[in-house]
Amino acid sequence: MIVEASAATIGLALAPPAPRIRDLLTITARPEIVSLAGGLPDPDLIPRTRIREAGAEALARPDAVQYTETAGWFGLREVIAARESAAGSRSVDPREVVVTHGSQQALSLLAQVLLDPGATVVVEEPAYTGALQVFRLAEARILTVPLDADGMRTDRLEELLDAGERPALVHTVSNFHNPGSATMSAARRRHLAALADTYGFWVIEDDPYGEIWFDAAPPAPVADHSDRVIRLSSASKILAPALRVGWLRAPRPVCAAVELVKQGADLCGSTLTQRIAAVMLSDGPWLAGHLERIRGAYGARAAAVAGAFGDRVSATVIGGGMFCWLEFRDGTDTAALLEAALDHGVAFVPGSAFAVGGDHRATARLCFTTNDESALAEAVDRLAAAHASADRRRTQSTQS
Amino acid sequence: MIVEASAATIGLALAPPAPRIRDLLTITARPEIVSLAGGLPDPDLIPRTRIREAGAEALARPDAVQYTETAGWFGLREVIAARESAAGSRSVDPREVVVTHGSQQALSLLAQVLLDPGATVVVEEPAYTGALQVFRLAEARILTVPLDADGMRTDRLEELLDAGERPALVHTVSNFHNPGSATMSAARRRHLAALADTYGFWVIEDDPYGEIWFDAAPPAPVADHSDRVIRLSSASKILAPALRVGWLRAPRPVCAAVELVKQGADLCGSTLTQRIAAVMLSDGPWLAGHLERIRGAYGARAAAVAGAFGDRVSATVIGGGMFCWLEFRDGTDTAALLEAALDHGVAFVPGSAFAVGGDHRATARLCFTTNDESALAEAVDRLAAAHASADRRRTQSTQS
Known part of the structure; x- marks a missing residue:
C-alpha cells in the first residue's frame, strides 16, 4: 500500500508534460546542425579568466569555503x-x-x-x-x-x-x-x-x-x-x-x-x-566593459537573424536579450517546418513549446547567442530553403 | 482578499518553530565564549589551496561555466x-x-x-x-x-x-x-x-x-x-x-x-x-591524506571533550563525526545549565533543540570540531564550573 502510494506520488511528479525542448537539444547536438534551438549564453563570452581571478581573491579568506x-x-x-x-x-x-x-x-x-x-x-x-x-x-x-x-x-x-x-x-x-x-x-x-x-x-x-x-x-x-x-x-x-x-x-x-x-x-x-x-x-569599470562586449556581440547576431523568412513573418523588433520571436503570416505550421529545417541542417523551437492555452502553431523562437554572424547567415538561408520545401510539400499534399 | 490569502500562506510557512540553534549561534559569536554549540567543520581543515587548484583546472574548459x-x-x-x-x-x-x-x-x-x-x-x-x-x-x-x-x-x-x-x-x-x-x-x-x-x-x-x-x-x-x-x-x-x-x-x-x-x-x-x-x-592519494588529517584532528578533539561532566553523564562513545551527546544521570536541566554555562564563557546546545515528542531536558550536544584541544580542555573546565554553580543555585531554590 505504501509502495503504491509512493509510486502514485512519483507518477504525479512525472505528470507534467516532459519539456520537448530538452529532447530537441539532444537532436540538435549533431555537429552538422546550426542550432537556434538553445537558450544558453555564448560560453566564449563568459569571462573565465576573471572568474578564476575572483575565485582566487575570494579563497584568500577561510570564510569563503x-x-x-x-x-x-x-x-x-x-x-x-x-x-x-x-x-x-x-x-x-x-x-x-x-x-x-x-x-x-x-x-x-x-x-x-x-x-x-x-x-x-x-x-x-x-x-x-x-x-x-x-x-x-x-x-x-x-x-x-x-x-x-x-x-x-x-x-x-x-x-x-x-x-x-x-x-x-x-x-x-x-x-x-x-x-x-x-x-x-x-x-x-x-x-x-x-x-x-x-x-x-x-x-x-x-x-x-x-x-x-x-x-x-x-x-x-x-x-x-x-x-x-x-x-x-x-x-x-x-x-x-x-x-x-x-x-x-x-x-x-x-x-x-x-x-x-x-x-x-x-x-x-x-x-x-x-x-x-x-x-x-x-x-564597475570591468563590468561596464564586459557588458559592452556582450551587448555588441549579441546585438550583431540579433541583426543577422532579424531578416529570417522576410515578409512571411511579423517579427518583434529585437531590442536585447537572446531571442527572436516570429509569427508566420502565411499559415506555416512550425512543427512541420522544424522537420524540414532539420533536414536542411538548422533547428529552432516551434512556438507550441511555449503555449499554455493558445494556438501557437504558426510561431517560432530563434536563439541567436551561440552562433557567430556567418553561421547565423547560413542558418537564415537554410531556414528559407526549408520553408520553401515545406511549402512545396504542403502544396503537393493539398493538390493530391 | 488576495492580500489576506497571501499573508496566510506566508504565515503558514513561518509556522514551524523558529530554530533556536540559530539564535544561540548569534549569542555565541561573542569572542569570550568557547562555543561547542555550532555544527560546522573547522575552516582551517578545509583545503582552500586544493580548491583553488581544482578550480583553475576546471576553468580551463568552457563547459565548466x-x-x-x-x-x-x-x-x-x-x-x-x-x-x-x-x-x-x-x-x-x-x-x-x-x-x-x-x-x-x-x-x-x-x-x-x-x-x-x-x-x-x-x-x-x-x-x-x-x-x-x-x-x-x-x-x-x-x-x-x-x-x-x-x-x-x-x-x-x-x-x-x-x-x-x-x-x-x-x-x-x-x-x-x-x-x-x-x-x-x-x-x-x-x-x-x-x-x-x-x-x-x-x-x-x-x-x-x-x-x-x-x-x-x-x-x-x-x-x-x-x-x-x-x-x-x-x-x-x-x-x-x-x-x-x-x-x-x-x-x-x-x-x-x-x-x-x-x-x-x-x-x-x-x-x-x-x-x-x-x-x-x-x-585518491590526495584524498586519503586529507581524510587522514581530518580524522586525526577531530579524533584528538573528540578525546578532549569525552570526559566532560565525568560520571554525572552517560555519554555515547564518540567513534567519529563532529558531535558528543550527553545524557545527565543527575536530573540536570540542560536549558538552565546553558544559562550558567554562558555566564562561565562556554556554550552548547540543550537536547530539547532536537526533541520531537520526547523529554530531552537532561541531554546536550557538544560540537568539538572548531576548537583545538587546549580550548576544549578549557571548555570542559568551564562546563564543570557551570554545572557546580547551577547545582548550587538549584539546591538554594529547593531550600528556600
Whole structure:
C-alpha cells in the first residue's frame, strides 16, 4: 500500500508534460546542425579568466569555503541592493534582497511562499516555460494574457480582473521576453503596478535579460511603481550560469518567508560562487566593459537573424536579450517546418513549446547567442530553403 | 482578499518553530565564549589551496561555466558511483546518482517525490533538525523511535509496524549521528533493511559523517541490504560546505522523479563546483591524506571533550563525526545549565533543540570540531564550573 502510494506520488511528479525542448537539444547536438534551438549564453563570452581571478581573491579568506547565511552572503546582498537602487528610483536595502540558486530557485521558493493549491496565477502567452513548470507543480490555476510588441497586454489583464478574477500573482518577463522578445512599455508597467495596488496581487518581474540591451536601456522597472512587485534577476546571462547566483528583491516580510523556505530547501547557497559574483559585479569599470562586449556581440547576431523568412513573418523588433520571436503570416505550421529545417541542417523551437492555452502553431523562437554572424547567415538561408520545401510539400499534399 | 490569502500562506510557512540553534549561534559569536554549540567543520581543515587548484583546472574548459545536466555533471556522478560501489558490496551505476545542492536539497526533493501531505514518516529521537524541518514543511505525520548506543532502535520500529503503522519513509543518520553521536550496528542495519523490504517503506540513509571515523570504519551501508534504501551524502564535511555538492544514490525511477522536481527547483547545480568536487574526490592519494588529517584532528578533539561532566553523564562513545551527546544521570536541566554555562564563557546546545515528542531536558550536544584541544580542555573546565554553580543555585531554590 505504501509502495503504491509512493509510486502514485512519483507518477504525479512525472505528470507534467516532459519539456520537448530538452529532447530537441539532444537532436540538435549533431555537429552538422546550426542550432537556434538553445537558450544558453555564448560560453566564449563568459569571462573565465576573471572568474578564476575572483575565485582566487575570494579563497584568500577561510570564510569563503564555510556555510553562509541562508539569505545569501551579506556582501553580495549589498552589491545587488546597490545595483537595484541604481537601476530605478527607489533605494533598496540589502535586507530586501535574497540570493537564490539561480532565479529558477527564486520562482520555486516564491511559489511555495505565495501560492496555495488552486490559487490563480496569470502568465504571459507565450510563456516562459521555467515559470510555467513551477506554477504547475504548485497546482496553481493558470490564466494567460497575450503579449504584443509592447509586452504584456495589461488591458487584457484588466478585463480578467473586471470579470472577477482575483489572481494571487502575475508573472511577467518584463525585458526582452523569453520567448516573445518584447519589452513592456513604460505605460504598461505603470498600468500593471496600479492594477497590483488596486487588486492586491503580487507581480513577479522576472528580469534575467534587462542588462543585455542593444541600442537603449529598457524603461524603469515595474518595481519602481509599486510595493507589490518582486523583482528577479540573475548573474547567469551576464556572468556565468555555473555560478548559480540569482536573486530576488522584495518587501522584507516576503524575504523572511522565502528565507525560511530556503533553509529547508538547501540551507544556504555557495559562499564561494556568491563571493566570486560579488567581486565581479562590484568591479564597475570591468563590468561596464564586459557588458559592452556582450551587448555588441549579441546585438550583431540579433541583426543577422532579424531578416529570417522576410515578409512571411511579423517579427518583434529585437531590442536585447537572446531571442527572436516570429509569427508566420502565411499559415506555416512550425512543427512541420522544424522537420524540414532539420533536414536542411538548422533547428529552432516551434512556438507550441511555449503555449499554455493558445494556438501557437504558426510561431517560432530563434536563439541567436551561440552562433557567430556567418553561421547565423547560413542558418537564415537554410531556414528559407526549408520553408520553401515545406511549402512545396504542403502544396503537393493539398493538390493530391 | 488576495492580500489576506497571501499573508496566510506566508504565515503558514513561518509556522514551524523558529530554530533556536540559530539564535544561540548569534549569542555565541561573542569572542569570550568557547562555543561547542555550532555544527560546522573547522575552516582551517578545509583545503582552500586544493580548491583553488581544482578550480583553475576546471576553468580551463568552457563547459565548466555553462549550465549542466539537472541530475548533475556526469563526470561527478561517475566519481560518486565509483566511491559508492567501493564503500559497499553493490555496484552503483552513475545513473543511480543525482547530485544535489548539499544533501539538504536531496532531503527536500525526496520529500516532494515520496510524500503526500499526511504521510507517515519515522525519524530518530533525538532527530536531525534539518530533516525534521523538511518533513514538517511536507505536512508529514511524524513518528519517532529512540536512539541508543547502537543507533536506531529497530525493535521499536518493528513494534510500530506490528501495531499497524505504515510509514512512507524512515529517516536515519546511520553513522556518527547528529546530534546523538551513535552509529547503527550491522545487525540493526540488516533488520532495518528487512523491515523496509517486508513493509515496502523507503529508508533514507543520511550519511554526511561516515568517512570521518576515528579508529574504525562504520559497518557496511544499510543500502547494501535492500533496494528500498536511498543513500544521501555530501562533500560539505570532508571537502567544503561552500561547494554545495551533495548527492543521493537511489533506484533509477526515484532518481528520475527527483530530477524532474529539481528541474523546477533550480534547473541544475553549479558545473564549476561540481567539477571542483570531482577533481578532488577522484584524486585518491590526495584524498586519503586529507581524510587522514581530518580524522586525526577531530579524533584528538573528540578525546578532549569525552570526559566532560565525568560520571554525572552517560555519554555515547564518540567513534567519529563532529558531535558528543550527553545524557545527565543527575536530573540536570540542560536549558538552565546553558544559562550558567554562558555566564562561565562556554556554550552548547540543550537536547530539547532536537526533541520531537520526547523529554530531552537532561541531554546536550557538544560540537568539538572548531576548537583545538587546549580550548576544549578549557571548555570542559568551564562546563564543570557551570554545572557546580547551577547545582548550587538549584539546591538554594529547593531550600528556600
